[in-house]
Amino acid sequence: MPETKYPRLVIVTGLSGAGKTQAVRCLEDLGFFCVDNLPPSLIPGLVDLLGHPGKEGEGITKVALVMDIRGGEFFSGLDAALNYLDGLGIPYEILYLEAADEILVRRYKETRRRHPLSSGGQILEGIIEERRRLEELRGRASKIIDTSELTPRQLKEQVSELFGSSQRQLIISIISFGYKYGIPLDADLVMDVRFLPNPYYIPALRPFTGHDRCVEEFVMASPVTRQFIEQFAALLRFLIPHYLREGKSHLVIAIGCTGGQHRSVTLANKLGELLQGENYSVTVKHRDVVRYLSTGNRR
Helix, strand or coil: CCCCCCCEEEEEEECCCCCHHHHHHHHHHCCCEEEECCCHHHHHHHHHHHCCCCCCCCCCCEEEEECCHHHHHHHHHHHHHHHHHHHHCCCCEEEEEECCHHHHHHHHHHHCCCCCCCCCCCHHHHHHHHHHHCHHHHHCCCEEEECCCCCHHHHHHHHHHHHCCCCCCCEEEEEEEEHHHCCCCCCCEEEECCCCCCHHHCCCCCCCCCCCHHHHHHHHCCHHHHHHHHHHHHHHHHHHHHHHHHCCCEEEEEEEECCCCCHHHHHHHHHHHHHHCCCCEEEEEECCHHHHHHCCCCC
16 A cells, blocks of 8 residues: 655644734745635544545645634634644644734734624733633644734745745744843743853943954853853754654744843854754844844944
């Protein structure tokens, strides 16, 4: 008998108004066969159809299914459908989209749409209830994208980065940040580097950032810094193969110092160089440097 080969299966879900429609349009552009608002009870039959050569699904190698709270009573069967896939060993990925409550409220007011769970026009109550109902599903997600501060183009870039290749490769995003502005919501691993010597207290270095050689040399001159980055890189080398075996497609590593300008920027750059040298797909972003420079604190 021919071996059953299932297509790459991505389940797109999350909060209403968080950008699922835009994400699915991007997946369609990437060659995915997309089905919107599919009742979860139909997942086993669809997967079986697409997984056997010679049937109608032949030639379809990538499938995206959009399932969310709009399915009403049908949506409650998603957990059972996922357990069915797990039982058969059929791989799948869950892309979960979310945004802050105030952002979702604003989006609904701008579009004048009604939230599926709102009663009497109370949008926030509907959002809170939806977040509660999706809590368990969020915990099963392969990737969570917070679209609160993303433009449609930025969301498309993230989706393309995650699903643009037919190969299942772990994409590593390293983000520097300042604790005074909050921890990145989509971080998988958060490392606090506020224990390292702080260039902020050196008047000649304060106006600069971790991109500048003077700050980089100060931070890396500490034996503790060098020992830290060596041991943290070793930890990641241990973890990454296990994340791959688990089916994780995107790992977000957040490195934070007080303001997100000096230590975290230097260390994010150094870590990115180390991992890129080991042939991982790595991107490095600095969330709060632009915020810092825009205040006029730099010369």
